[in-house]
Amino acid sequence: MSHWFENAIERGEQLTLSAQRTASLELLKNTPWPTRKTEAWKYTPLKAVQGFNATASEVLAAEQIEGLQAIDVVPGSELPTELPAGLTMQWLAADDVDASLFQQVKPNRHLFGLVNDVLAENVLQIRVAAGTEVATPIRIVQQLTAGSETHVRVLVEIEEKASLTVIEQFAGSEQSLNTLFAEYRIADDAKLEHYRLALQTEQAMSLGGSHFQLFDRSQLNSNVVGFGSDVSRIDMDVRHSGQHAFAKLNAIYLLDGKELFDLHSTIEHEMPNGTTEENIRGIAAGSARAVFNGRIHIHRDAQKTLAELNNRNLLLSNKAEINTKPELEIYADDVRCAHGATIAETDKTALYYLQSRGIGKEEAQIMLNFAFINELVDDMPNQAIAEWLRPQLRQRFAKMGE
Amino acid sequence: MLKINNLQASVEEKQILKGLNLEINPGEVHAIMGPNGAGKSTLGNVLSGRDGYEVNEGSAELDGADLFDLEPEERAHAGLFLAFQYPVEIPGVSNLEFLKAAIEAHAKANDIEPPSSAELLKQAKEACKAVDLPLAFLKRGVNEGFSGGEKKRNEILQMMLLKPKLAILDETDSGLDIDALQVVAKGVNSMRAADRSLIVVTHYQRLLDYIKPDFVHVLADGKIVKSGGPELAHELEAQGYAWLENGEKAGENA
Numbered sequence A: 001m002s003h004w005f006e007n008a009i010e011r012g013e014q015l016t017l018s019a020q021r022t023a024s025l026e027l028l029k030n031t032p033w034p035t036r037k038t039e040a041w042k043y044t045p046l047k048a049v050q051g052f053n054a055t056a057s058e059v060l061a062a063e064q065i066e067g068l069q070a071i072d073v074v075p076g077s078e079l080p081t082e083l084p085a086g087l088t089m090q091w092l093a094a095d096d097v098d099a100s101l102f103q104q105v106k107p108n109r110h111l112f113g114l115v116n117d118v119l120a121e122n123v124l125q126i127r128v129a130a131g132t133e134v135a136t137p138i139r140i141v142q143q144l145t146a147g148s149e150t151h152v153r154v155l156v157e158i159e160e161k162a163s164l165t166v167i168e169q170f171a172g173s174e175q176s177l178n179t180l181f182a183e184y185r186i187a188d189d190a191k192l193e194h195y196r197l198a199l200q201t202e203q204a205m206s207l208g209g210s211h212f213q214l215f216d217r218s219q220l221n222s223n224v225v226g227f228g229s230d231v232s233r234i235d236m237d238v239r240h241s242g243q244h245a246f247a248k249l250n251a252i253y254l255l256d257g258k259e260l261f262d263l264h265s266t267i268e269h270e271m272p273n274g275t276t277e278e279n280i281r282g283i284a285a286g287s288a289r290a291v292f293n294g295r296i297h298i299h300r301d302a303q304k305t306l307a308e309l310n311n312r313n314l315l316l317s318n319k320a321e322i323n324t325k326p327e328l329e330i331y332a333d334d335v336r337c338a339h340g341a342t343i344a345e346t347d348k349t350a351l352y353y354l355q356s357r358g359i360g361k362e363e364a365q366i367m368l369n370f371a372f373i374n375e376l377v378d379d380m381p382n383q384a385i386a387e388w389l390r391p392q393l394r395q396r397f398a399k400m401g402e
Numbered sequence B: 001m002l003k004i005n006n007l008q009a010s011v012e013e014k015q016i017l018k019g020l021n022l023e024i025n026p027g028e029v030h031a032i033m034g035p036n037g038a039g040k041s042t043l044g045n046v047l048s049g050r051d052g053y054e055v056n057e058g059s060a061e062l063d064g065a066d067l068f069d070l071e072p073e074e075r076a077h078a079g080l081f082l083a084f085q086y087p088v089e090i091p092g093v094s095n096l097e098f099l100k101a102a103i104e105a106h107a108k109a110n111d112i113e114p115p116s117s118a119e120l121l122k123q124a125k126e127a128c129k130a131v132d133l134p135l136a137f138l139k140r141g142v143n144e145g146f147s148g149g150e151k152k153r154n155e156i157l158q159m160m161l162l163k164p165k166l167a168i169l170d171e172t173d174s175g176l177d178i179d180a181l182q183v184v185a186k187g188v189n190s191m192r193a194a195d196r197s198l199i200v201v202t203h204y205q206r207l208l209d210y211i212k213p214d215f216v217h218v219l220a221d222g223k224i225v226k227s228g229g230p231e232l233a234h235e236l237e238a239q240g241y242a243w244l245e246n247g248e249k250a251g252e253n254a
Ligand SMILES: Nc1ncnc2c1ncn2[C@@H]1O[C@H](COP(=O)(O)OP(=O)(O)OP(=O)(O)O)[C@@H](O)[C@H]1O
Pocket: B011, B012, B016, B034, B035, B036, B037, B038, B039, B040, B041, B042, B043, B052, B085
């Protein structure tokens, strides 16, 4: 049993919770602490969580993203008062969470989802009124500091024909524990551009997820970046609850040392004519470990679904490890589905082209390895974020395997 | 400048070059023409050191240096440049980053100070202008999504920045519209110099109206089977290569 877990339940029992959250507490009490045999945590040991003792719950803002004009939200801090028309934001009190919104999106919650249900001390609600295109991105940002334990919940509702950009950004390397679950309801013809920048490293533990529910003709463009730490786990879930919705999911991870990064994604195609494009690319060096579990579930009614999932990995050391597991469940007959996980191989022709221009083989190889990741950075719609990330990734990559 | 002697080379155990001889002096422009599959691109690949192309016999020297002793990047440092018939797309590496890496590698190998980032950017922009490529192409992935003609112009741009001693242009004219052909030819001509030689591989005499060769060679079945002056290109344009089969020589009937 886990010391931390028992303590978390005790803390939950002392809170005044809404009916929804009380139900989660009951569920949590009946959930066993994961072991190596627990499928969802098989490759992600939770020892570091088990022994964690919180000494603070303060949240600090992380550094700015140069060139990005964003509305910054730091959990626990005052919200900005001046907001663009059609955009509303508020912190909800622990016992005052709107049950019709809370947990509506997220289909199934793992242990830390339940923990977050119960312990989220900061629940942020964001609404974009129908037809409103919010040009300024919202950046929910957390610097994880020594000894801190924080649980944050974000509930976003983008109404019909509205659009929004949200960045969930994490930083910090000191021993800490954080969960952040964000739920997005993207109504008919609405659009979300989304970034989850899980840039915490070393002893900063973060578990959480971004969960999206898509309705008719809605569009999602989501980009994940992970560096890995003692425990870093993200669940990206997309539910196609409307027709002709489009979801694009790109994720990059760059792991070194003993870092761990675990990405689970579940795509539920419940309705016909939906599209999902998922591209996951990672590089692992040292004795780092990446876990990718990509599930696509095409329900019986989801005819004419187009779903592609591609996971490519590059291992820079023979002690680094990638555990990738594709899961495809198709119950409709008229669908196009591709699902692949491979170890990335060097493009010989590209290598020769670079060499023929005088670039040494080793340098050319490094350029191509970085390009493998950088392609997905190039693909980010927000230039400021891409340009801010690129040198950091480059620097991190340059140090890998040293 | 370049001396190729009895070059025999094979790909996947199949012999493609069957005893090729060619000598190029500084400042000369040589055109190589010949039927599809004759081995023209193979010659460029073998000289630049592409993987999978095996030299079985013969030698190639660039200014006295044995090319086959060198790695592909060392051949580039020695002054060899190949403009690819099919330039390679490298998504994720920006064109500018690529040019910078190439120029810096050349500088390092030749023990000279590399240009500053600002100077390099200036040169790259000028080269863009010279080949009529918008500056945005410097930021894009190398050849990524470029049209056929844009890729060819990007090859010439690279040549202008790397200033090779010997450049092999493999069908740089194919896929170019008429205006682009003039742009590319102008770019190439601006590079002509007493200490720089060119091999222009082409199927069409038209390019040679713009880039005037000193010699024209016919490469067929892995060998140079005929050499002449610029007039040979006109003859080939008129007669094609059927004469090769009969063992006749172009020009004999003319
Ligand atoms: N990598 C390869 N693998 C197999 N065969 C090859 C390879 N490269 C060249 N060849 C073969 O070698 C022969 C010569 O090809 P090459 O590309 O040199 O011709 P070319 O003269 O450049 O023709 P074109 O005018 O069509 O460009 C062809 O028969 C071709 O199929």
